[in-house]
Amino acid sequence: MNNRRNEEWREILRKKMPAKDRVAIDRVKMNELDPHERIKWLDKEVNMGLTEEQVVREASRCMDCANPTCIEGCPVNIDIPTFVKYIEDREFDKSIASLKESNALPAVCGRVCPQEKQCEANCFLQLKMKKEPVAIGYLERYVADLERESGKRCVPYIAKSNGIKVATCGSGPASLSFAGDMAKLGYDVTVFEALHEIGGVLKYGIPEFRLPNSIVDFEIENLKHLGVKFEKNFLLGRTSSFDDLREKGFKGFFIGSGAGLPNFMNIPGENFNGILSSNEYLTRVNLMRASDENYDTPVFIGKRVAVIGGGNTAMDSVRIAKRLGAEAMIIYRRSREEMPARVEEVKHAMEEGIVFMNLHNPTEYFADETGHVNKMRLQKMILGEPDASGRRKPVATNEFTDVDVDLVVVAIGVSPNPLIPMVEKNLNVSKWGTIIVNEENNQTDINDMFAGGDIVRGGATVILAMGDGRKAATGMHKHLTKN
Ligand SMILES: Cc1cc2nc3c(=O)[nH]c(=O)nc-3n(C[C@H](O)[C@H](O)[C@H](O)COP(=O)(O)OP(=O)(O)OC[C@H]3O[C@@H](n4cnc5c(N)ncnc54)[C@H](O)[C@@H]3O)c2cc1C
Numbered sequence: 001m002n003n004r005r006n007e008e009w010r011e012i013l014r015k016k017m018p019a020k021d022r023v024a025i026d027r028v029k030m031n032e033l034d035p036h037e038r039i040k041w042l043d044k045e046v047n048m049g050l051t052e053e054q055v056v057r058e059a060s061r062c063m064d065c066a067n068p069t070c071i072e073g074c075p076v077n078i079d080i081p082t083f084v085k086y087i088e089d090r091e092f093d094k095s096i097a098s099l100k101e102s103n104a105l106p107a108v109c110g111r112v113c114p115q116e117k118q119c120e121a122n123c124f125l126q127l128k129m130k131k132e133p134v135a136i137g138y139l140e141r142y143v144a145d146l147e148r149e150s151g152k153r154c155v156p157y158i159a160k161s162n163g164i165k166v167a168t169c170g171s172g173p174a175s176l177s178f179a180g181d182m183a184k185l186g187y188d189v190t191v192f193e194a195l196h197e198i199g200g201v202l203k204y205g206i207p208e209f210r211l212p213n214s215i216v217d218f219e220i221e222n223l224k225h226l227g228v229k230f231e232k233n234f235l236l237g238r239t240s241s242f243d244d245l246r247e248k249g250f251k252g253f254f255i256g257s258g259a260g261l262p263n264f265m266n267i268p269g270e271n272f273n274g275i276l277s278s279n280e281y282l283t284r285v286n287l288m289r290a291s292d293e294n295y296d297t298p299v300f301i302g303k304r305v306a307v308i309g310g311g312n313t314a315m316d317s318v319r320i321a322k323r324l325g326a327e328a329m330i331i332y333r334r335s336r337e338e339m340p341a342r343v344e345e346v347k348h349a350m351e352e353g354i355v356f357m358n359l360h361n362p363t364e365y366f367a368d369e370t371g372h373v374n375k376m377r378l379q380k381m382i383l384g385e386p387d388a389s390g391r392r393k394p395v396a397t398n399e400f401t402d403v404d405v406d407l408v409v410v411a412i413g414v415s416p417n418p419l420i421p422m423v424e425k426n427l428n429v430s431k432w433g434t435i436i437v438n439e440e441n442n443q444t445d446i447n448d449m450f451a452g453g454d455i456v457r458g459g460a461t462v463i464l465a466m467g468d469g470r471k472a473a474t475g476m477h478k479h480l481t482k483n
Pocket residue numbers: 112113114169170171172173174175192193194195199200201202205206234235236237256257258259260282312313314316342417419420452453454455459460461462463465
């Protein structure tokens with residue numbers, strides 16, 4: 001990477017503007033759809049992207065450090081200064097090419113990565129100058145969008161076919177990045193997905209106002225161009241076993257089945273009608289078009305909707321409820337500072353008029369004579385000392401308050417999908433149900449099985465899942481070619 005920094009064009013660019021002038025530039029603000037307008041649409045993206053002038057100016061804030069600490073914050077080690085400096089030089093094709101060396105889904109990551117905890121948290125401007133970091137995610141999104149909108153599809157080099165069949169279980173970001181890398185190495189890859197749509201959480205979880213489906217579909221098309229095959233409505237372990245696939249000639253398996261099992265609080269009344277998991281709520285609306293009267297898969301659209309939790313899933317659910325016309329509120333047991341959701345999404349939710357009842361925790365639900373929830377009891381909390389996660393612990397008080405509701409969405413976390421560990425008895429599984437893998441190559445205890453993403457980590461992030469997929473592809477390739 002240092003060699004690249006020493007290239008002549010980079011030196012010229014560095015000298016073009018004194019460091020003090022770069023530091024003096026304010027961070028760009030993302031152009032956004034007006035909150036009053038956006039809450040009318042499920043599928044209109046809130047972030048509208050930057051203009052060319054905005055990205056070039058933002059890219060010139062980057063100091064092109066000799067020791068670029070930002071790279072350490074990116075789970076797949078994108079050469080951040082190189083793609084950013086190409087933007088400053090208006091060499092957008094070169095910028096996207098350098099990005100794609102390490103990240104197959106830049107348009108996705110530019111939108112959903114928790115940048116403030118990853119690359120941007122390690123930007124020199126923030127670490128050493130106490131300034132706002134370079135908007136790395138916005139820049140990544142810009143060049144990826146430019147490539148997609150140009151109609152040009154940059155299909156990478158594909159090795160000659162080796163005829164070896166490999167399969168992935170699931171079609172989330174972990175599997176997609178695994179499939180892409182294996183196809184490039186010449187393998188015959190089939191992705192098996194239980195649902196009728198490809199993309200995992202990118203499709204059924206994250207709403208279109210944050211990540212349009214067309215962007216995920218573009219990346220899936222790229223994989224089809226690489227020769228990857230997709231089988232939908234195929235529940236591996238039930239529709240067919242791994243042994244069936246072995247008999248059909250599959251030599252390697254990647255398990256990317258995610259963490260789709262919702263957690264509940266197990267409090268009185270949680271089984272009343274009108275209380276459902278965020279997984280069910282999001283899948284019904286995002287994937288089954290439950291809110292569209294032309295589809296016969298309805299969901300109850302409440303008038304007063306409470307979403308329990310403070311993560312991305314909770315923010316997505318509550319903003320969907322708002323868009324479906326409800327008075328929507330977040331119930332979270334800690335304060336805003338401790339919320340695990342992306343900071344930008346919390347800001348967007350607040351702008352959209354979501355009511356935040358922080359430092360409250362449900363203890364019981366009540367129902368009407370038909371068994372439908374109509375009230376919840378909340379216990380007030382205060383913050384105690386930091387716990388193992390570094391966040392201040394919520395401590396219960398003896399104060400309670402009752403709130404009227406007609407729909408409750410529980411978004412307090414997810415557990416690994418249990419099916420594969422259940423049917424593959426020889427898999428080494430942790431007490432949390434995650435599959436244990438060799439950290440070097442993501443291989444499981446069953447020789448021909450590799451695993452990654454949320455089924456290994458528990459609920460994590462898109463880019464970590466993608467990193468696992470890539471590591472497993474390298475590992476499986478070595479394993480299958482070692483003799
Ligand atoms: C609502 C929501 C919002 C999120 N927001 C963000 C965000 O903003 N930023 C971020 O970085 N992360 C976010 N995340 C987390 C991120 O999406 C996940 O970490 C990531 O998708 C995990 O990828 P994966 O490939 O492991 O699994 P998944 O994306 O969960 O995909 C697993 C797939 O496997 C399929 N499957 C399961 N079992 C089988 C089987 N037996 N046979 C065939 N198919 C099977 C499932 O149907 C699913 O499609 C969010 C998660 C949720 C739920």
